[in-house]
Amino acid sequence: MVLALVAAGASAVWWQASALPADAAYRLDGRTVTVEQLDERIVALQALYGVQAPEDPAAADGFRRDVAKSVVLSDILDREALARGLIVADKQVADTRDRYIEEQFGPGGRDAFVRALGNVGTSEQAVLDEIRRQMTVGLLMQDVVGPITVTDEELRAAYAERQNTLGTPERRTLRNIVVESEEQARAAADEIRGGVAFEQVAADRSRDESTRGAGGLLGDLARDELEGPVGDAAFAVAPGELYGPVQGQFGWNVGRVDALTPFVPASFEQVADGLRQALEIERSLAIWQDWIAQQVRDADVVYADDFRPADPDAAPTFGSPTPADGTEVPR
Numbered sequence: 001m002v003l004a005l006v007a008a009g010a011s012a013v014w015w016q017a018s019a020l021p022a023d024a025a026y027r028l029d030g031r032t033v034t035v036e037q038l039d040e041r042i043v044a045l046q047a048l049y050g051v052q053a054p055e056d057p058a059a060a061d062g063f064r065r066d067v068a069k070s071v072v073l074s075d076i077l078d079r080e081a082l083a084r085g086l087i088v089a090d091k092q093v094a095d096t097r098d099r100y101i102e103e104q105f106g107p108g109g110r111d112a113f114v115r116a117l118g119n120v121g122t123s124e125q126a127v128l129d130e131i132r133r134q135m136t137v138g139l140l141m142q143d144v145v146g147p148i149t150v151t152d153e154e155l156r157a158a159y160a161e162r163q164n165t166l167g168t169p170e171r172r173t174l175r176n177i178v179v180e181s182e183e184q185a186r187a188a189a190d191e192i193r194g195g196v197a198f199e200q201v202a203a204d205r206s207r208d209e210s211t212r213g214a215g216g217l218l219g220d221l222a223r224d225e226l227e228g229p230v231g232d233a234a235f236a237v238a239p240g241e242l243y244g245p246v247q248g249q250f251g252w253n254v255g256r257v258d259a260l261t262p263f264v265p266a267s268f269e270q271v272a273d274g275l276r277q278a279l280e281i282e283r284s285l286a287i288w289q290d291w292i293a294q295q296v297r298d299a300d301v302v303y304a305d306d307f308r309p310a311d312p313d314a315a316p317t318f319g320s321p322t323p324a325d326g327t328e329v330p331r
Helices: 002-018 035-049 057-083 090-105 110-120 124-145 152-165 182-193 198-205 228-234 268-298
Strands: 024-028 031-034 171-179 217-222 242-248 251-261 301-303 318-321 328-330
Touching: 024 035, 024 057, 031 035, 035 057, 035 110, 035 124, 057 124, 057 268, 057 301, 090 110, 090 124, 110 124, 124 268, 152 268, 171 182, 171 198, 171 228, 182 198, 182 242, 182 251, 217 251, 228 242, 228 251
Parallel strands: none
Antiparallel strands: 024 031, 024 301, 171 217, 171 251, 242 251, 318 328
16 A cells, blocks of 8 residues: 555656646756747748648647747757857858848848838847857768768769669640649540631630630740649640640640750760769758657657647758858658
8 A cells, every 4th residue: 555655645746847838839858948948949940931820720730739849949949059168259140140141031121021020020149049050060961971082983883873864854845724723624625626727726625824825825844844744644645635624723734845855864974073072962951850759769758648749750841042152851
């Protein structure tokens, strides 16, 4: 009985120690971050990167949980950078802020920048803190990854493996008609197959005002210049053939391939420098991502119920560029 009472008492003490306050979003390494503090970080991200919460309630709930996890990761990286003595000078932060202001607001745009911060409810200091944090992550990544070397043999092997994708991509001259429904798209295709000139059908039916007067002519395009499903359809048929109906962002599409310029492979000498750089980046990101995943798994973090992500231990994805140098960092 005594042992049972002691065990019960110890359990109660543990629960009280691990339970979060009502206003907490999460606790990391014994430090509690409140909902208000988390919201302040979100507003700073909104000011720098245009981060916006979705209006749909279900999507907003997932967004809140994802943001909490991202900020936890940011805190973990802050801690690690501090432990390694990685410091970004105040002048570097200020210079980055000034470049950001000039890019976003034009020369002499400081007053507009400050007003914009006030409109979203954040401060210049909060933005400076976020810039410093992102620049520090860049230093931390360099420290974690270390030097990356790609040998000439590895470069040759990568070229042999990827040469079908290295060079000037295939391009196609396309005409395209956009209509409201699949039925209308099929009717347009039937007219063309029945002998009506494509240009006439485009003039009569297409909703695309930018191409309707030119007989639906889109011009000479590579696949990645087209919306995904439309590009897939347009590059799956031979010259002279119709593609579609296929649904795109602005309606249903029917088109024709008028001409084709084939893929032109690049020589090893033409792509060697760029390919070496791409391999170095790929290897750096792989090392960095593995290291990040381990830090997340090892972290002593407790989330409040409303902020707990679906998979707290999952490796993060990479996305937002830092305002410092364009290096992608986990968000």
